[in-house]
Amino acid sequence: MKLGTLLKTTAVVITTLAATSLPGSAEEKTLDIGVSDALTGGAAVYGLPQKNAVQMAADEINAEGGVKVGEDNYMLNVIAYDDKANPTEATNAVRKLIDRDGVKYILGFCCSGSTAAVASFIGNEDAVMLVGNAAERSITTLGLSNLTRTRPPADYTGAAAGKFVADKGFKRVAVLGALDVSFYASYVDAFEKSLKAGGGEVITRESFSLKDRDMTPQLTKIRGMNPDALLVVGYVEPAAFIYRQAVELGIDVPRFGFTSGSEEQFLSVASDEQMEGVWDLRPTELTLLSTTDNGIAYHKNYSEKFGAAPSPSSPYAYDQVYALKHALEKAGTVDDTEAVAEALRELPIPDEAVMQYLPVDGRLFDANGQAYTSNGAFQWQKGNWVFVQDLPSDPKAYSEFLSSLH
Amino acid sequence: MSRFWESNGNMIEIIQQIINGLAIGGVYVLIALGLTMVFGILGIAHFAHGSVSMFGGYLTFFLSSSLGLPLALAILIALIVGIVLGIAIELLAYRPVRNANHINAFIVALGLTMMVEGINLQFFGADQVIIQTNFDRVFEIGGVTVPELRLYVILAAIALIGAMTVFVEKTKTGQAIRAVAQNRDAAILMGINVNTIPLIVFAISTMLGVCAGVMVGSLFAIAPGVGEGLVIKGFAVLILGGLGSIPGAVVGGLVLGVTEALAAGFISSAYKDVIAFAVMIIVLLVRPQGLLGKA
Numbered sequence: 001m002k003l004g005t006l007l008k009t010t011a012v013v014i015t016t017l018a019a020t021s022l023p024g025s026a027e028e029k030t031l032d033i034g035v036s037d038a039l040t041g042g043a044a045v046y047g048l049p050q051k052n053a054v055q056m057a058a059d060e061i062n063a064e065g066g067v068k069v070g071e072d073n074y075m076l077n078v079i080a081y082d083d084k085a086n087p088t089e090a091t092n093a094v095r096k097l098i099d100r101d102g103v104k105y106i107l108g109f110c111c112s113g114s115t116a117a118v119a120s121f122i123g124n125e126d127a128v129m130l131v132g133n134a135a136e137r138s139i140t141t142l143g144l145s146n147l148t149r150t151r152p153p154a155d156y157t158g159a160a161a162g163k164f165v166a167d168k169g170f171k172r173v174a175v176l177g178a179l180d181v182s183f184y185a186s187y188v189d190a191f192e193k194s195l196k197a198g199g200g201e202v203i204t205r206e207s208f209s210l211k212d213r214d215m216t217p218q219l220t221k222i223r224g225m226n227p228d229a230l231l232v233v234g235y236v237e238p239a240a241f242i243y244r245q246a247v248e249l250g251i252d253v254p255r256f257g258f259t260s261g262s263e264e265q266f267l268s269v270a271s272d273e274q275m276e277g278v279w280d281l282r283p284t285e286l287t288l289l290s291t292t293d294n295g296i297a298y299h300k301n302y303s304e305k306f307g308a309a310p311s312p313s314s315p316y317a318y319d320q321v322y323a324l325k326h327a328l329e330k331a332g333t334v335d336d337t338e339a340v341a342e343a344l345r346e347l348p349i350p351d352e353a354v355m356q357y358l359p360v361d362g363r364l365f366d367a368n369g370q371a372y373t374s375n376g377a378f379q380w381q382k383g384n385w386v387f388v389q390d391l392p393s394d395p396k397a398y399s400e401f402l403s404s405l406h
Numbered sequence: 407m408s409r410f411w412e413s414n415g416n417m418i419e420i421i422q423q424i425i426n427g428l429a430i431g432g433v434y435v436l437i438a439l440g441l442t443m444v445f446g447i448l449g450i451a452h453f454a455h456g457s458v459s460m461f462g463g464y465l466t467f468f469l470s471s472s473l474g475l476p477l478a479l480a481i482l483i484a485l486i487v488g489i490v491l492g493i494a495i496e497l498l499a500y501r502p503v504r505n506a507n508h509i510n511a512f513i514v515a516l517g518l519t520m521m522v523e524g525i526n527l528q529f530f531g532a533d534q535v536i537i538q539t540n541f542d543r544v545f546e547i548g549g550v551t552v553p554e555l556r557l558y559v560i561l562a563a564i565a566l567i568g569a570m571t572v573f574v575e576k577t578k579t580g581q582a583i584r585a586v587a588q589n590r591d592a593a594i595l596m597g598i599n600v601n602t603i604p605l606i607v608f609a610i611s612t613m614l615g616v617c618a619g620v621m622v623g624s625l626f627a628i629a630p631g632v633g634e635g636l637v638i639k640g641f642a643v644l645i646l647g648g649l650g651s652i653p654g655a656v657v658g659g660l661v662l663g664v665t666e667a668l669a670a671g672f673i674s675s676a677y678k679d680v681i682a683f684a685v686m687i688i689v690l691l692v693r694p695q696g697l698l699g700k701a
Contacts, residue, residue: 208675213626216426217670224419248544248553271542
């Protein structure tokens with residue numbers, strides 16, 4: 001045993017010495033980057049595409065010659081662990097990445113609970129954390145200099161959604177949502193605030209839990225209150241049941257939502273007729289009808305590489321990798337995480353970005369490490385989500401608000 | 407009369423909530439009937455029942471959606487497979503421990519639950535599945551709406567309960583089942599074959615479970631864990647209605663389903679399970695033997 005350990009240690013030392021003593025001009029090296037995300041379980045619909053997106057971006061960067069840091073070229077190597085969107089699993093995954101694999105740059109993070117758990121200790125680590133799809137606001141109000149997030153917080157979108165619904169002239173809006181999930185609740189809070197400013201009101205807040213599939217009791221209650229419109233906030237599947245059962249109960253008012261589900265996901269629960277006319281008020285994520293050249297190329301490459309269409313939110317993770325690449329190149333180091341984190345904060349929007357970010361003071365991330373995309377109103381028309389219009393959003397004002405929450 | 411309904415929104419809402427609750431109540435009844443028969447005859451708490459009924463739902467989904475068979479044929483095949491499965495469970499899992507300590511059957515039941523859940527996961531995957539039907543019309547009567555699918559679920563539940571009752575009350579086999587339930591030794595003396603009765607009971611129980619699985623799969627969705635939740639509700643119904651009582655299972659299931667709907671609609675959906683179980687506890691305080699159980 002002891003002899004074996006000694007031999008191993010010696011081997012490691014020799015290898016390390018050999019590696020560091022080689023001449024260093026334009027040498028090809030490997031930089032490990034970590035991914036912690038939900039690869040199985042209910043949240044894998046968000047997490048797995050994010051992991052794929054990171055892999056795809058890394059492969060693209062490697063094919064183009066890698067990340068050029070000073071004299072060296074680094075090839076990216078992705079090490080991914082499944083955190084099942086579970087706080088404990090995510091903590092273990094990130095600890096393993098940092099302590100065992102020696103990773104300094106960790107990406108992915110689709111879901112708020114697991115992300116918040118990691119964010120709670122990442123400030124003390126010699127590492128940089130890049131958050132993707134997780135929407136809970138508090139993740140970027142912790143004042144962490146080594147954390148950035150590509151997806152805007154839910155309430156940033158909720159405020160824009162409330163204004164949109166008020167502008168359409170709806171006064172009495174009934175809410176049915178997964179309100180025990182805090183980022184959904186914050187979406188509704190912000191929605192209500194701007195709806196009120198526009199002269200409307202939220203007449204009731206009904207909730208459902210993650211496992212509920214029978215929403216008829218809540219919908220029956222809502223029907224009895226004669227609302228002008230319905231707002232549905234929650235995961236795709238329960239939301240699809242709500243849309244379906246609202247039709248079955250004869251609730252004939254406009255249905256607005258915040259779900260970011262794909263057509264296939266909704267059609268496995270509700271029929272095309274039951275979905276007709278439903279609105280989704282959300283960040284302008286990847287939707288072929290609204291997307292840029294980068295988005296179209298992303299969709300094509302992803303579909304070819306993985307044999308399935310990318311989920312709308314997956315580019316948040318793809319964009320993380322390019323942001324990291326540019327920050328590493330600008331900082332001129334892979335070891336000094338503080339310098340890289342600082343470079344991330346100062347980064348303009350990368351040319352390769354797929355999401356349509358709105359810069360704050362010319363930068364991708366604001367002082368809180370938060371990025372902002374535009375928000376959009378999508379409507380279900382004849383079997384497809386159709387981009388109808390931008391939702392007016394003010395990232396600068398929101399950024400100041402976010403800074404005030406520290 | 408109709409003016410009364412229309413002028414009284416609250417009344418419509420209450421009736422709507424009751425209709426909402428009847429469909430899920432019907433599913434609870436079918437699950438509880440299967441459990442109550444097995445418990446009444448064999449004294450076994452058959453925890454795997456929920457997972458077995460989900461197996462039936464998964465199988466129906468697989469046959470109708472993946473293989474493209476007509477829904478009725480898919481259900482029929484699932485029922486036959488379910489009956490075979492039920493018989494196999496009795497023969498291979500419960501019969502060997504029939505004369506052993508009660509705890510043995512209890513452990514077998516728990517093990518079986520995990521096994522069937524595992525089989526479901528292995529065969530059908532972890533994704534949620536929904537059995538597609540074309541029943542998406544909606545009927546409206548005086549402000550109360552009844553979706554076509556829910557109506558069929560309620561009618562099917564009534565038909566199954568009726569058939570069950572006739573079978574148990576009117577046929578010779580049914581009499582034998584009741585005799586074994588009342589007094590096993592006396593039933594043996596009367597010449598009843600106590601080896602075939604459990605097989606029949608398991609066949610019927612599993613068949614009812616498969617029907618419940620198909621209903622859950624078409625009304626809502628089947629996913630890992632749904633069966634376990636259902637079996638807990640089934641046992642709650644059993645205790646609420648009275649252990650081993652068939653009419654008790656019917657009344658208990660409907661009471662639970664409607665209570666849940668009313669609680670979610672008028673109080674809070676977050677507490678609907680809490681309220682439903684609180685009602686159950688109150689009933690048991692007043693009537694320890696359950697609503698229709700014999701003291």
